Amino acid sequence: MLTHLRPTLVLTTALTVVTGLAYPLAMTGLAGTLFPAKAAGSLVERDGVVVGSALIGQSFTGERYFHGRPSATTAPDPADATKTVAAPYNAANSGGSNLGPTSQALRDRVADDLARLKSENPAAPVPMDLVTTSGSGLDPDISPEAALFQAPRIARTRGLPEDRVRDLVAAQTQDRLLGILGEPRVNVLALNLALDAGQVRTGR
Template identity: 60%
Template sequence: MLTHIRPAIVMMALFTILCGGIYPYFITGVAQVAFPSAANGSLVSRNGAVVGSALIGQNFTSDKYFQGRPSATTGTDPNDATKTIAQPYNADNSTGSNLGPTAKPLVDRVTASIADLRKQGVTGDIPADAVTTSASGLDPDITPADAAMQVARVAKARNLPGDQVRSVLDAQTSGRLFGVIGEPHVNVLALNLALDATTTK
């Protein structure tokens, strides 16, 4: 019996060390050398302090900033642990609304979002991503159309010419990968940081 148990124990120990120790450390080392930013979460810093990640959106609410698409993430109510409350861009609880296209709560929320944009003076077609949540609730990007719709509000809040704000937006707009993959998009955090850097010079 010992002749069967010993090889099993040796193999288990060997593969534990190999797969649970050596391999992960090797891959981590390769990633740190080859892709240090991505390996560490694509963190974004300003003045030496980490202010976010390029991969996770943030809940910008001030009129001075471009705002991301709505987020359906939730979190525990700090006043009652048995309840959950809306916590936009809660990275601990990535989720969509899971509401069907005809669900009344979804229709009511989208209708209210459209009405709010109209009150802000937005005319014409409203981009879908401006009033709908992403599947993760953490999408860091918006469409150029969504960003362009916000230029007037941001320019007014910062007392800047619209053309100046638009030039920052144009500089921060990313095209399709290799010209064919994906869609043009704008990283909201990067755009807001660029806007801050431009207006504080």
């Protein structure tokens, strides 16, 4: 029995050390050396203060800011731990709503969002990603169309020419990876930071 047990224990221990300890530590060290910013979480700073991550969306609700894609993430209800409450972009509980097309709650939520967005910009069709949540609930990006849809509101509330807001969106639009992977996108946090920086330069 020991003849069979010893090789099994040795192999299990060796693989645990290599794959569970040595390899993760080596990859973490290599990533920290070659890509320190990304390895640290792609944190975004403003005036030396961390204001978020380029990889995780934030809940911008003010009329003066671009809004991201809806998020269905939740958190425990402080008043009742057996229940949950909405907590948009909660990275500790990434996930979708799991509501299907027959869900009345989903249809009501989408209808409300559509009505609000159409009142904001009646002349343009509402981009799909402004009313649908993602599987993760953490998307930091929106489509260029979703950003441009919001340009009239931003221009109106900030007293800016709409063309200037559109130019800002174009400047912040990232192309497909390697020209072929994914879709063009705009990082909402970066766009809002650029928007604020532009306001400072104009003295508004």
